[in-house]
Amino acid sequence: MLRKIIKIDREKCNGCGACAAACHEGAIEMIEGKATLTREDYCDGLGDCLPACPTDAISFEEREAPAYNEAAVMAAKAKKAGAAPLPCGCPGTQARTIHRESPAKEGRVVALMHSRLSQWPCQIKLVPVHAPYFDGANLLVAADCTAYAYANFHEDFIRNRITLIGCPKLDEGDYAEKLTRILSDNNVMSVTVVRMEVPCCGGIENAIKRALVASGKRIPWQVVTISTDGKILN
Numbered sequence: 001m002l003r004k005i006i007k008i009d010r011e012k013c014n015g016c017g018a019c020a021a022a023c024h025e026g027a028i029e030m031i032e033g034k035a036t037l038t039r040e041d042y043c044d045g046l047g048d049c050l051p052a053c054p055t056d057a058i059s060f061e062e063r064e065a066p067a068y069n070e071a072a073v074m075a076a077k078a079k080k081a082g083a084a085p086l087p088c089g090c091p092g093t094q095a096r097t098i099h100r101e102s103p104a105k106e107g108r109v110v111a112l113m114h115s116r117l118s119q120w121p122c123q124i125k126l127v128p129v130h131a132p133y134f135d136g137a138n139l140l141v142a143a144d145c146t147a148y149a150y151a152n153f154h155e156d157f158i159r160n161r162i163t164l165i166g167c168p169k170l171d172e173g174d175y176a177e178k179l180t181r182i183l184s185d186n187n188v189m190s191v192t193v194v195r196m197e198v199p200c201c202g203g204i205e206n207a208i209k210r211a212l213v214a215s216g217k218r219i220p221w222q223v224v225t226i227s228t229d230g231k232i233l234n
Contacts, residue, residue, distance in 0.1 A: 004045040005065045010034045012057035022052035025073045026080070041069040042076070054172065116159040124166040124175050127182075134186035137162040141179070141208055142194040143201045149230045150194075157194055157224075168203025175204065179211035183219065191221040197233060 008019075008028075015033040027042035028035050028049060035057070037043060045068065050058050119133045124141070140161040147153040147165070164182075166175055182188070193208050195201035205223055212219060225233040
């Protein structure tokens with residue numbers, strides 16, 4: 001049948017995977033690092049993927065294509081229920097919880113520093129909005145430089161928290177929208193923001209402030225500022 005359907009320009013596609021995450025029907029998959037319309041009958045022609053694309057690689061066209069098959073889409077969603085999406089089409093971004101043994105059980109000296117990271121991924125851009133580790137979580141939202149500046153970062157901040165990191169100066173886009181969804185859709189118990197003293201780190205603090213307001217929830221939160229020489233300033 002002749003109908004409106006999306007068209008993906010593989011030359012423009014940068015492989016970010018944002019369109020695949022935005023496609024609720026699962027019509028788009030990442031193949032060889034490029035977005036690909038793999039199921040034409042899953043594409044409803046509404047174009048939720050268009051605004052998600054940062055390179056304008058997706059457009060509409062009217063051509064012969066199979067009719068939208070809602071029943072098949074719903075069946076596919078049911079089959080994938082509970083499976084976390086891969087935002088970049090890369091297995092390394094798949095959400096998972098990390099269970100760690102105590103240092104003694106690991107057969108190491110107790111005083112030895114070891115990782116306290118309890119989930120993956122941890123980049124704000126990559127973490128799924130819905131993940132089991134957000135239920136009842138104490139959330140840490142940190143500028144990525146803080147872990148390098150502050151020596152005891154794992155013990156003092158990552159331990160017993162779910163960790164999200166980013167750099168508002170280097171990352172494209174705004175974190176507020178995604179953080180709002182994480183706060184709104186999950187039972188987050190508290191938020192700790194750890195930022196550097198440099199002005200550009202204000203972006204990550206402001207994103208959390210806006211997300212907290214937009215979520216409509218009263219979640220306890222605090223901001224900790226780290227100096228460039230690795231000291232806690234407040």
